[in-house]
Amino acid sequence: MDSQQLQDSFQAYFNDMGHKIDWSKLTQPIDIHPIKKGDYLFQQGECAERLYFLHTGLVRYVSVSEAGKEFTQTFAKSPRIIGSTRAMVTQSPVLFGIQAVEDSMIISYHWQAFFQEMRHDRGFLECYCHFLEQVFIIKEERESAFVKDSAEKRYLDFCADFPELKNKIPQQQIASYLGITAVALSRIRQRLKRG
Amino acid sequence: MDSQQLQDSFQAYFNDMGHKIDWSKLTQPIDIHPIKKGDYLFQQGECAERLYFLHTGLVRYVSVSEAGKEFTQTFAKSPRIIGSTRAMVTQSPVLFGIQAVEDSMIISYHWQAFFQEMRHDRGFLECYCHFLEQVFIIKEERESAFVKDSAEKRYLDFCADFPELKNKIPQQQIASYLGITAVALSRIRQRLKRG
DNA sequence: TGCCTTAATTAACCTAGGTTAATTCTTTCC
DNA sequence: GGAAAGAATTAACCTAGGTTAATTAAGGCA
Numbered sequence: 312m313d314s315q316q317l318q319d320s321f322q323a324y325f326n327d328m329g330h331k332i333d334w335s336k337l338t339q340p341i342d343i344h345p346i347k348k349g350d351y352l353f354q355q356g357e358c359a360e361r362l363y364f365l366h367t368g369l370v371r372y373v374s375v376s377e378a379g380k381e382f383t384q385t386f387a388k389s390p391r392i393i394g395s396t397r398a399m400v401t402q403s404p405v406l407f408g409i410q411a412v413e414d415s416m417i418i419s420y421h422w423q424a425f426f427q428e429m430r431h432d433r434g435f436l437e438c439y440c441h442f443l444e445q446v447f448i449i450k451e452e453r454e455s456a457f458v459k460d461s462a463e464k465r466y467l468d469f470c471a472d473f474p475e476l477k478n479k480i481p482q483q484q485i486a487s488y489l490g491i492t493a494v495a496l497s498r499i500r501q502r503l504k505r506g
Numbered sequence: 507m508d509s510q511q512l513q514d515s516f517q518a519y520f521n522d523m524g525h526k527i528d529w530s531k532l533t534q535p536i537d538i539h540p541i542k543k544g545d546y547l548f549q550q551g552e553c554a555e556r557l558y559f560l561h562t563g564l565v566r567y568v569s570v571s572e573a574g575k576e577f578t579q580t581f582a583k584s585p586r587i588i589g590s591t592r593a594m595v596t597q598s599p600v601l602f603g604i605q606a607v608e609d610s611m612i613i614s615y616h617w618q619a620f621f622q623e624m625r626h627d628r629g630f631l632e633c634y635c636h637f638l639e640q641v642f643i644i645k646e647e648r649e650s651a652f653v654k655d656s657a658e659k660r661y662l663d664f665c666a667d668f669p670e671l672k673n674k675i676p677q678q679q680i681a682s683y684l685g686i687t688a689v690a691l692s693r694i695r696q697r698l699k700r701g
Numbered sequence: 702t703g704c705c706t707t708a709a710t711t712a713a714c715c716t717a718g719g720t721t722a723a724t725t726c727t728t729t730c731c
Numbered sequence: 732g733g734a735a736a737g738a739a740t741t742a743a744c745c746t747a748g749g750t751t752a753a754t755t756a757a758g759g760c761a
Contacts, residue, residue, distance in 0.1 A: 374650060374653060374654065376653065376654040376655075377654065380719095382653040382654075384649065395646070396639060396642050396643065396646070397642070397643040397646050397647070400639050400643065401643065406646060406647070406650045407650070430632065431628070433626070433628055433631065436628065436631040436632065436635060437625065437631065439635055440631060440634055440635050440638060443635060443638035443639060443642060444591060444595050444638060446642060447591050447592070447638060447641060447642050447645070448591065448592040448595065448596065450642070450645050450646070450649070451590070451591070451592045451601060451645070452592070452601070454579065454645070454649065455569060455601045455602070457652075458569060458571065458577040458685065459569065459571040459572065459577075460571075461717090462717080462718080481737090481738065481739090482738075482739065483738075483739090490653065491717095491718065491719090492718075492719060492720085493738080493739075493740095494718085494719075494720080494721095494739090494740085494741090495717080495718050495719070496739095497739060497740055497741080498717095498718085498740090498741090500739095500740095501740080501741085575749095656747090657747080657748080676707090676708065676709090677708075677709065678708075678709090686747095686748065686749090687748075687749060687750085688708080688709070688710095689709090689710085689711090689748085689749075689750080689751095690747080690748050690749070691709095692709060692710055692711080693710090693711090693747095693748085695709095695710095696710080696711085
């Protein structure tokens with residue numbers, strides 16, 4: 312898989328959003344990050360002021376508390392833009408790490424430089440807005456579920472929303488996505504079998 | 507306060523973001539919503555596909571669970587854009603209501619029509635991106651705090667972040683912002699006094 | 702001023718989920 | 732195939748916060 316192919320599929324991903332984008336002004340070079348299952352694209356606390364594109368694979372956003380407890384913010388399946396909007400925009404240390412759940416191919420651009428070149432393109436801006444809207448909406452829905460639903464309900468929703476993940480990833484990761492421990496999840500699963 | 511003044515201050519709010527915006531294409535009429543303390547701009551479950559501008563006042567975003575438990579997603583102080591990005595964009599029922607914490611003056615545009623007219627303006631698009639980035643960043647930080655910090659820590663952070671609110675709003679609302687009950691908050695406050 | 706309503710505190714009890722640790726069940730890899 | 736490492740389950744116990752309810756403190760407002 313060469314650099315040109317990766318860039319092409321990055322652009323195709325944007326083009327598919329339905330806006331005309333003129334890519335000719337983009338001169339920024341890409342970095343290529345082949346990440347093995349279990350490895351991190353970047354860790355919590357690092358600087359990650361880049362725009363990442365998950366070409367193939369599956370990753371999770373994971374943050375860990377002072378006490379060492381892991382929390383999986385979200386799973387992301389290719390093809391998709393990934394990374395921390397906050398870290399890109401504010402250039403502050405990122406609040407979570409990105410870990411490959413399976414072997415993944417990721418490319419990246421330096422966001423400031425990339426945006427400086429692309430902000431003049433109206434089609435790109437519309438795509439970027441669209442992207443921000445989407446991630447925001449997902450966060451809004453997840454926040455709502457967290458507040459309104461029990462852990463059991465969230466588990467059932469997870470199974471419905473990610474049927475393909477349910478049997479692919481370790482239960483620990485599902486638990487940390489639900490905001491509970493693996494032990495608690497195991498209890499819930501048992502209760503569901505019984506009930 | 508007449509309609510023209512309100513629209514002017516809406517536009518001034520955007521102009522202050524530092525992008526040139528041509529407002530001449532905007533023909534949409536505004537609605538004016540004077541909301542009394544305690545009243546709702548809209549309730550959870552309604553359609554709220556409008557872009558709201560909080561001209562003066564203070565509101566909170568509040569969602570309530572099946573079980574009747576209130577959760578305050580955020581407080582918003584004027585001047586600011588408010589409303590549900592999700593409801594605007596997807597035209598689905600809104601997941602939370604907006605309640606005036608103090609008497610507030612709000613204006614609104616029908617988002618679809620508004621955006622249709624303004625999307626051709628690059629300056630506006632950049633402002634909109636900037637706005638989305640900001641609300642997303644705030645959500646990202648709040649999510650992180652929720653996962654990583656105890657209720658006590660979150661209360662102390664709240665007091666530091668919103669010193670002006672601390673003594674202005676009822677503790678019930680603070681508790682619901684922290685994701686705990688008023689009883690639990692009272693216990694925490696007592697513990698802090700003692701400790 | 703005093704009444705009425707709402708807000709805050711306190712206490713007693715309950716529960717979901719956390720913690721630790723022992724026990725099985727799976728992978729993986731030599 | 733078998734040893735070692737990692738996952739999942741189960742059990743016993745603990746704790747933060749929820750629930751209910753009784754008590755006190757504060758705001759409106761007639």
